[in-house]
Amino acid sequence: MTIDQFFPVWDQLAPQQRELISASAASRTVSRGTLLHSGSADCVGLFLVRAGQLRAFILSDEGKEVTLYRLFSRDICLFSGACMFSQLSFDIHVEAEEDSLLWVVPPMVYQQLMERSAPLANFTNQLLSGRFSEVMWLLDQILFRRFDSRLAAFLLEESAIQGTDDLSITHERIARHLGSAREVVTRMLKYFQSEGMVSLSRGTVRLTDRAALSALAG
C-alpha cells in the first residue's frame, strides 16, 4: 500500500508537495496494546494506517474509558497531530488495538502543506466532518438510547470487525468501550443469553440471534 492511496487529492498536489509527504513520512510498527497518542499536549503527527487497527477513546479523571471510533487500513488519524488545529481543545487517546503498521507524517509538514493547498485543506475538512459525525452518533446513542440497545449495536459492530459471530472479548473490555461497569455488562449479557440472542463462555460471546440483536440496536 503506497502513500498516495491515502489521499484522494494526491493528483491535485504539486510534485514537490507529494515529494515532501513521501520523504517526511516515517514508517512505524506497533504491537497490540501500544498507547500511541495521549491528549492534546501530545502532537506526534498524522497516523496513516497501512495495516492493523487503532482505537480512539476518551478518559475520565477516574480512568473510565469510552471508545469514540476505530481506525482501519487506509484511515487517517488527524488528532494525533492535534497541535495543527489551534481551536482544538480536547484530549483524545489512541491505542493500537491490533499489531499495526503506520506511516507518521510530521504535523509541521502537513500543516505547512495544508496552509498552501486548497485541495488538501478541503480534504482535511472532510476528514474532520467524518470524525465529527462519528462522535455525534455516539452522543446520540449515549443521550437517547438505552444501554441494551447500545450493547446490541456494539456486539454487531464488533462481529463485523472481527469477521465472525464468535467474539473473543471479555466483559471488562466491552465495559471499557461503552464507558460502563463490568457488572452492568455481565448482567445485560446474561439477559441477552436468557433471550437466546447470545451464548456466553469464558472470554467469548457468540451471537446466536443476529435479527433480534439488530432489532434491539434499532
Next chain:
Amino acid sequence: MTIDQFFPVWDQLAPQQRELISASAASRTVSRGTLLHSGSADCVGLFLVRAGQLRAFILSDEGKEVTLYRLFSRDICLFSGACMFSQLSFDIHVEAEEDSLLWVVPPMVYQQLMERSAPLANFTNQLLSGRFSEVMWLLDQILFRRFDSRLAAFLLEESAIQGTDDLSITHERIARHLGSAREVVTRMLKYFQSEGMVSLSRGTVRLTDRAALSALAG
C-alpha cells in the same frame, strides 16, 4: 458590523472573492423562538450572526432536546450549510434564542470559494475544530460529570450570557438545555436552594453563592 469582520482571512481573499461573498449574502431578521435550521437535509447556508443569539441543539425521536452550543455576535454557523460537507451525517437544529440579525451566505457560493481558497478552507477547518471541541466538552460532561455539576455549570454560563445573577428562565427550559426532565431540574434546584446557592421564585433563578456553584461545576 460589516461582513469582513467575520473573516480573519478576509485580506487573503482575492477582490472578486470578497465581492462574491458581499454580493451574495442576504440580510435576515429573525424573532426569538424562530427555528432556522432543522437537520442535515436542510441547507440554507452559513449564518453570520450580526446581533442576537442562536442555539444549536439535537433532538431525539421522542422530542427530547439537548443544547450543543450557542452562537453570538461575530459567530458563524457552519452546519446550517451542512450540505457543503459530504462526510457530515448528523442532524443539528438551530433556533434564534433572542431576536437576531443575520447574514446568510448561500452554501454553493461558500463551497465554491472554499474549494479554491486555501486560507478560507483552513479558516473553515478552525471553525469545525472549535465546534468539535464544544461537543467533546459536552460529551465529557454527560459521560463523566454528575447532574448537580452540569446544572451548576449551566447556571454560571447562563449568568455570564444574560449578564446578571437574576436569571429569567423556567425549569422546563433548563431541562431542555440539559436533556433532562423538568422534575429532575426542580428537585436539584430545590436542593441548591436548601444549600443557599440559589434562590427560586416563579420563572427566575437567582444565584446567591457563585463560589459554591463554581466549586460544584468543577
